[in-house]
Amino acid sequence: xxxxxxxxxxxxxxxxxxxxxxxxxxxxxxxxxxxxxxxxxxxxxxxxxxxxxxxxxxxxxxxxxxxxxxxxxxxxxxxxxxxxxxxxxxxxxxxxxxxxxxxxxxxxxxxxxxxxxxxxxxxxxxxxxxxxxxxxxxxxxxxxxxxxxxxxxxxxxxxxxxxxxxxxxxxxxxxxxxxxxxxxxxxxxx
Amino acid sequence: xxxxxxxxxxxxxxxxxxxxxxxxxxxxxxxxxxxxxxxxxxxxxxxxxxxxxxxxxxxxxxxxxxxxxxxxxxxxxxxxxxxxxxxxxxxxxxxxxxxxxxxxxxxxxxxxxxxxxxxxxxxxxxxxxxxxxxxxxxxxxxxxxxxxxxxxxxxxxxxxxxxxxxxxxxxxxxxxxxxxxxxxxxxxxxxxxxxxxxxxxxxxxxxxxxxxxxxxxxxxxxxxxxxxxxxxxxxxxxxxxxxxxxxxxxxxxxxxxxxxxxxxxxxxxxxxxxxxxxxxxxxxxxxxxxxxxxxxxxxxxxxxxxxxxxxxxxxxxxxxxxxxxxxxxxxxxxxxxxxxxxxxxxxxxxxxxxxxxxxxxxxxxxxxxxxxxxxxxxxxxxxxxxxxxxxxxxxxxxxxxxxxxxxxxxxxxxxxxxxxxxxxxxxxxxxxxxxxxxxxxxxxxxxxxxxxxxxxxxxxxxxxxxxxxxxxxxxxxxxxxxxxxxxxxxxxxxxxxxxxxxxxxxxxxxxxxxxxxxxxxxxxxxxxxxxxxxxx
Numbered sequence: 001x002x003x004x005x006x007x008x009x010x011x012x013x014x015x016x017x018x019x020x021x022x023x024x025x026x027x028x029x030x031x032x033x034x035x036x037x038x039x040x041x042x043x044x045x046x047x048x049x050x051x052x053x054x055x056x057x058x059x060x061x062x063x064x065x066x067x068x069x070x071x072x073x074x075x076x077x078x079x080x081x082x083x084x085x086x087x088x089x090x091x092x093x094x095x096x097x098x099x100x101x102x103x104x105x106x107x108x109x110x111x112x113x114x115x116x117x118x119x120x121x122x123x124x125x126x127x128x129x130x131x132x133x134x135x136x137x138x139x140x141x142x143x144x145x146x147x148x149x150x151x152x153x154x155x156x157x158x159x160x161x162x163x164x165x166x167x168x169x170x171x172x173x174x175x176x177x178x179x180x181x182x183x184x185x186x187x188x189x190x
Numbered sequence: 191x192x193x194x195x196x197x198x199x200x201x202x203x204x205x206x207x208x209x210x211x212x213x214x215x216x217x218x219x220x221x222x223x224x225x226x227x228x229x230x231x232x233x234x235x236x237x238x239x240x241x242x243x244x245x246x247x248x249x250x251x252x253x254x255x256x257x258x259x260x261x262x263x264x265x266x267x268x269x270x271x272x273x274x275x276x277x278x279x280x281x282x283x284x285x286x287x288x289x290x291x292x293x294x295x296x297x298x299x300x301x302x303x304x305x306x307x308x309x310x311x312x313x314x315x316x317x318x319x320x321x322x323x324x325x326x327x328x329x330x331x332x333x334x335x336x337x338x339x340x341x342x343x344x345x346x347x348x349x350x351x352x353x354x355x356x357x358x359x360x361x362x363x364x365x366x367x368x369x370x371x372x373x374x375x376x377x378x379x380x381x382x383x384x385x386x387x388x389x390x391x392x393x394x395x396x397x398x399x400x401x402x403x404x405x406x407x408x409x410x411x412x413x414x415x416x417x418x419x420x421x422x423x424x425x426x427x428x429x430x431x432x433x434x435x436x437x438x439x440x441x442x443x444x445x446x447x448x449x450x451x452x453x454x455x456x457x458x459x460x461x462x463x464x465x466x467x468x469x470x471x472x473x474x475x476x477x478x479x480x481x482x483x484x485x486x487x488x489x490x491x492x493x494x495x496x497x498x499x500x501x502x503x504x505x506x507x508x509x510x511x512x513x514x515x516x517x518x519x520x521x522x523x524x525x526x527x528x529x530x531x532x533x534x535x536x537x538x539x540x541x542x543x544x545x546x547x548x549x550x551x552x553x554x555x556x557x558x559x560x561x562x563x564x565x566x567x568x569x570x571x572x573x574x575x576x577x578x579x580x581x582x583x584x585x586x587x588x589x590x591x592x593x594x595x596x597x598x599x600x601x602x603x604x605x606x607x608x609x610x611x612x613x614x615x616x617x618x619x620x621x622x623x624x625x626x627x628x629x630x631x632x633x634x635x636x637x638x639x640x641x642x643x644x645x646x647x648x649x650x651x652x653x654x655x656x657x658x659x660x661x662x663x664x665x666x667x668x669x670x671x672x673x674x675x676x677x678x679x680x681x682x683x684x685x686x687x688x689x690x691x692x693x694x695x696x697x698x699x700x701x702x703x704x705x706x707x708x709x710x711x712x713x714x715x716x717x718x719x720x721x722x723x724x725x726x
Contacts, residue, residue: 054228069231
């Protein structure tokens, strides 16, 4: 099985890195999260409800929708924060990239460890620009907002191609496909 | 069996499409309400959330959508459209977007209805949630208010894009193949907004709510009335009375089956129930925290009026300062309402009142009344000893009082002949004065009629300073801090020009001297004229 790979590129100012990354990652995870599975007898299961919430960006004229899950948000913010720090500390040309990979676990026989097989990878390439004046920053706010709108449309286009998605697992295999560690939602393993 | 399955699948599919259409409308309209939407995830399936997404149902929107659908479903040549337009306060309107839910003939016979189609419709709704925030109309809708409002209209039939102007753009939200056709959801939006500065529509949000009451006449024969996109729903627990629905409200309780892929079985159980609420044919009242609006269903009109100051009684935060005199035997105290929680000084006794006093009590705001009622028994040590200058026991005597508040912004000046400059002090403590009080001040101060003149000299002896913490000042760190300044300069002497006697004298003198002055001016007319000409 081939892994689907999508690349998104954004040029942002330093303080916009976090919000731009979160907007993209949350939009992807919105589409790749379901409600919590509740398995019943006879191999049936029911699915919980996914809530959503709008998030206004402070440094970009943009609003994105994310899954209403504080745990998921915290996890993403942590990772994006680390990425932002790494980008800042690396100096250099202000280029960096971060990948969100969805994978399936495949149980292997002993002594081999479980395999992680990616089936979709989203790569976000960030180019950090430095701006001198407030007017430039204001223009950047609007421009980056428009660019992010285009990115969201791109993401939605890919999502709606309805290409490969892991099959719905049995109860014993659900952890191989989904991240069941969150309390309120269940994203695919990433 | 296969036929039964197909018919069951057909029923399920029709139901999915119907509720997908209704949820699509909800998502679009709610995204144009002008505020952020937030719904909660629930790990336990409630059975009432179609497509496993928490999308609230605004009753009016559901009603309008059902009215537009009129029992039909989107099919080839019959699309469900949601038109979003902008209407300015001058009455000009402009179409911004047309969201279309269409069906074409391309069928996918192999697809599993109750599993794949359902999940893909859920995904499509998520995409719709994301896309509704990225079209230009979203930012406009977030700024709607006095200058313009966003309206929606639902219609069924042919898509009408002519109102979008030239060069409109289209974004496809997504498609879902079904055995009866392919569902496509797309949006055509006006792009010349991009050239309009959104600053043109920037405004500060209104303090009070917006009253919307309008229709837009549409040129199309199948026109339906426009509705404003600023409906505010109450929470589910506010006892909202919803209109009855024509058909039973269906709840989709989905349970999925896991099995080897070749034997995938999916069962859907549904519960049918009637809307438990009574029929509303006239007025719908939906109380909200601090806001109330009435919804006249019969005319599809939405008026939106926040309760005037119901919200504000806590928010106004008036650190109102009252001043009143106390008589010797019945010291009174004025309560200070406001959310900053000033330390009220308790009256020793309830207001010893005539009816006038009782009425004044009644003019208190509810917070005052509560506050007042609560304090009579408290803080004996904070009472003030009053001293009416005339020593009368009548409650009509001028009252003296002390107020203590920790913070404050503005002082509400009682309507009285107050020469107290202390009332100009925006913060709490000030010395009580003998005041001539004319009437109850609007904020409901508890004071009796100030009929006595009241001496102005011996006020300082008759009160005990309890506490004085003016805001923004440190406690006695500096030799001359803010509190000391207040105390020292609280009672300046009255300005001579304000004294009546002096004023009266000067008035008489002025009148007597007028003829002489006029005569002098007449002599100098030519000089004045020359001066005026130099100015021109």
